[in-house]
Amino acid sequence: MSQTKLVCTGCSCLCDDIEIQTEGTVITGIHNACLKGSSFLKYYGDDERRSPCLVDKQRVELDEAIDNAAALLNQAKNPMIFGLDNSTLEAQTAGIELARTLGAVIDDCSSFCQGTLVEGIQRETIPSCSFNEVHRAGALIFWGCNPYHSHPRHLSKFSYYAHARYINAGWTPDVVLSCIDVRESELASISRPFFRIIPGEDKELIQGVLDAIRGNSTRKDATDMVSFIRESRLSVFFVGLGLTYALDNDFTLFQEMLQELASLATIAVIPMIGHPNMRGFNHTLFNETGYVNKVCFADDISHGPEYSILEQVHKLSPDCMLIVGSNPLSNMPQNLQRNLDRMSLITIDPAITQTTEASKVVIGAAVSSLETGGSAIRMDGVKVCFDQAIKTHRHNDEAILRKLLDRITK
């Protein structure tokens, strides 16, 4: 039996203190991981759930699957690459190179997740900070998220309970913990103050905060929020999908609020990203093209909402889609699922999913961190490097994408 340290790629916290015990390639023990992380690691230890290489549902060798995938991509008039949020930065670079070579559209989950916020942070129109700075903040405000379920170690390892200062009695961090939610979540039960809003009321609360800063708010919740932010040395907003969806991905008013709050105190935003390396995809694509997602390489570099996965699938634009480590057939509305069923799908994934089962070509891959080394960007923008924890015969995403690139004739 051997013991190995690894970085958990179950979510964007990228906890770096996980220990696993292994016998050969079998995980026999997991230490320090949360419910979500330990389930993630156990899942990939089950060979029956791992994706083989398939062409038309028949098992084939890796090279045959790659040959078939390359043929489909070479024939495609409007290819698209989607996903890469579970891949390493190195694989994302290869994926972008492949999209550029193909003249393809490329997008990831961030176009219907936290991409707008990450783009604002990249462009420095939205202030942000790292978890290290969070430990010295005066107020932590969780808006539209419940880390108890989405990121179970967030509070203990990175934010509230990881705070640098505790009150004299020693059991409570010396920081205001607040949350804004439509439900009385576990986080709400320990938040002082908890601001409960009705679904969709977020915009009114933001306007209320703006009014309070200007001295004419009629909302007590908004006035209270401005009051404790004004008294805090640093206030950090952790933004969840509850806010993103309530604002329908339009953060204009939220940004205005941040700008006005910044005149009272230091403000930072950290997006509560789910996918382990979604922020890495955004950074990598931004560095290459100036955009975090929704890019088309058909004619130099184009960008716009028409290149989002939602719009592309809605309009049935791609005739062939390469999906890397994502399962859109499970997490999209049914009208889009029906359209996806009409496309030629190639999927690279470590596990069997609804999407691999609907794909013409499937390429089973190694799991980032557990089975392959590399690097990723944590939700707070910090780069995390990791080594392979257990050996595997499976190729990693980067190697598969590079093999595909070698076979592209366009």
Add this chain to the structure above:
Amino acid sequence: MTDSTNQVTVVITTYRDSHQWVVKHRTEQMQEYEEDLRRVELSEEDLDSLGIASGATVLLSNEVGSVPVTAKLSPGCPKGFGYMPMTSHCNVLTQYDPEKARLPNYKRLEVKIEPYDDEEY
């Protein structure tokens, strides 16, 4: 028979539950997991208006689709609202329509709820 007068309209918000991740990864609990997630959490007032007890089956429907789920009492839930774990059942009730919004509606789903015959379930 379903009494068509026992209907309520509520706004549903979807949410993630960490147990989804856990149970999803355990084959032996998959069926239990699927059943447990096929639920809507409602206020006591709305359950009373529907004339049902917590644990009864209801039909959620809107202009996009319909799905039978189990109604559960959520003590903190206000009247006129409901909560559902984010699963494939929610995908039946929403769609992507760029004329209406940039994102699919998963946070403010307006649905009609009515009691549902368990034998049809």
